[in-house]
Amino acid sequence: MFMTIGLTACSSGGGSQDAAGGRTALDVWLMRDSVSAAFQKEFETGFEKARPDIDVKIQIQEWEGIGEKVTAALASNDAPDVIEVGNTQVARYAQSGGLTDFTGKVAELGGESWLKGLAEPGAYDGRQYGIPFYAANRVVVYRKDLFEKAGVDADRITTRDRWIAATRTLDRGGTQGIYLPGQNWYVLAGFVWDEGGDLAVESGGGWKGTLDSPAALRAMAFYERLQALGKGPEDSDEARPPQAEVMAGGQVAQIIATPGNANAVVQHNPGLKGKLGYFPIPGKSAGTPGAVFTGGSDLVVPAVAAHQEEAFTFIEELTGDAWQKKLALAMSYVPNKTTLAGAVASDPGAAAMAVGAANGHATPNTPRWAAVEAKNPIKEYMTAVLTGRDARTEAAKASRAITSALDGAS
Structure with a gap:
């Protein structure tokens, strides 16, 4: 796959x-x-x-x-x-x-x-x-040369706080600290799991969307902080345009992707051969890596x-x-x-x-989850928040849409 x-x-x-x-x-x-x-x-x-x-x-x-x-x-x-x-x-x-x-x-x-x-x-x-x-699963793919130029040591990025600090240091002088599109919902899901939440939970024999839980709202707030340290679009995902091509074509210090994307970066820009590295998505504490979608x-x-x-x-x-x-x-x-x-x-x-x-x-373990992804209110929610709308209001709306899809799908 x-x-x-x-x-x-x-x-x-x-x-x-x-x-x-x-x-x-x-x-x-x-x-x-x-x-x-x-x-x-x-x-x-x-x-x-x-x-x-x-x-x-x-x-x-x-x-x-x-x-x-x-x-x-x-x-x-x-x-x-x-x-x-x-x-x-x-x-x-x-x-x-x-x-x-x-x-x-x-x-x-x-x-x-x-x-x-x-x-x-x-x-x-x-x-x-x-x-x-x-x-x-996804990792952080990074430019070794840009990290070295900025004096950032990737081995020391072991927590979210250190990741934000390093990315802020990288986001200057014409370099994007990170290219993170606004609708990369798999990345958001990892942050939700880190906070102890989920996209939906089983309750009373049915399923309920939970993007409006305190844990999920904290996750979206962190996503918003990280996404702002680059020029990723608020209204598209990692495939539009392909983020490997974006990294190949400009001064992008990091993307969040499977390691195979590094090969695509080098194919588009052979000059980056040997200049790409990887580290696990950081978690909230140094002893635990960030949660990822498997x-x-x-x-x-x-x-x-x-x-x-x-x-x-x-x-x-x-x-x-x-x-x-x-x-x-x-x-x-x-x-x-x-x-x-x-x-x-x-x-x-x-x-x-x-x-x-x-x-x-993994995503919520129900045969009906495909109905959520078909319309994907999570993406719409992320764009709404990143463009200035109220997170609680939009999260509640997205949660209702998830619940409706899980209840009504065949």
Whole structure:
């Protein structure tokens, strides 16, 4: 989901069938760019050597339209055996009753050390359906040369207060301290979680938007302070214009992005090669990194899949420690367990992600959250506050819109 490495599908078709020589054909759907072709080949070879009775057949799926395709597969009699899904999509599929329940396998899979931002959205109604696959999250990508010129030491930016002070020092002499668009709501969500709040909470059998809570209001106030230390637009997000292009084209000291964005910055401005660094988004205290939205994927098994035992074996291997370490290094991902963070120590961007991932979160775990994102009143709220409207009034309005979307979505 986060990389741009192409893959070649090893097979087509989603149904289960017997392979030649009495082997079990295990049909697997993985998403475009989740793994490289080299890693895919290495894993298949290693897995089939250990389990010669299984013939792994991987079909690469496109993210566009995947929701409808997975929903149809779960309702059919010809579903694949294993499917990769976005971590926040699991509840949507589990609600239908179409997924295999792995609650009894959590301990066997090392679930006590799973990243919370992958494990929690992989559960629904108290049962575990999604098995954490890989994660990625936002960090601070910064210009080493601009920091050095301003006398700012990135290693000392360990709290929000120090971050604000450093950014204020950087925001002078034609340099933007930070480029932070006004509608980067994933960043705001992290600040909300830092303050002990959430975007919505479950209450009385339903869900209620909570952007008007004291915690969420404190988070928006901090976002406003940080955003003012640059020239980010109040009425657009990080994709309009692409913030990597903005950083490449001007004197921007920092952006908040996944480390892969640094590659895009250098592509647009080769002169910045070797001049970009990373550090975790700071938290309120030096001992705890800032909360982040954990993006990534879980692996699920359709309840109607023909080869349940083989599917579990595949998942157990791919999400096990040995292959997780290899995947993290190959793709600059965060492994699925907090105990494996050291596996990416040699990759500065991934190492910064791994620190933040320990305090990772996901959006409210309801199948109806997609209805909120469709219209996204959070973005409208942020722009309203940044353009001078009353935060409490606008937060209450946005909270009502979130509640309405969660109550009324199908």
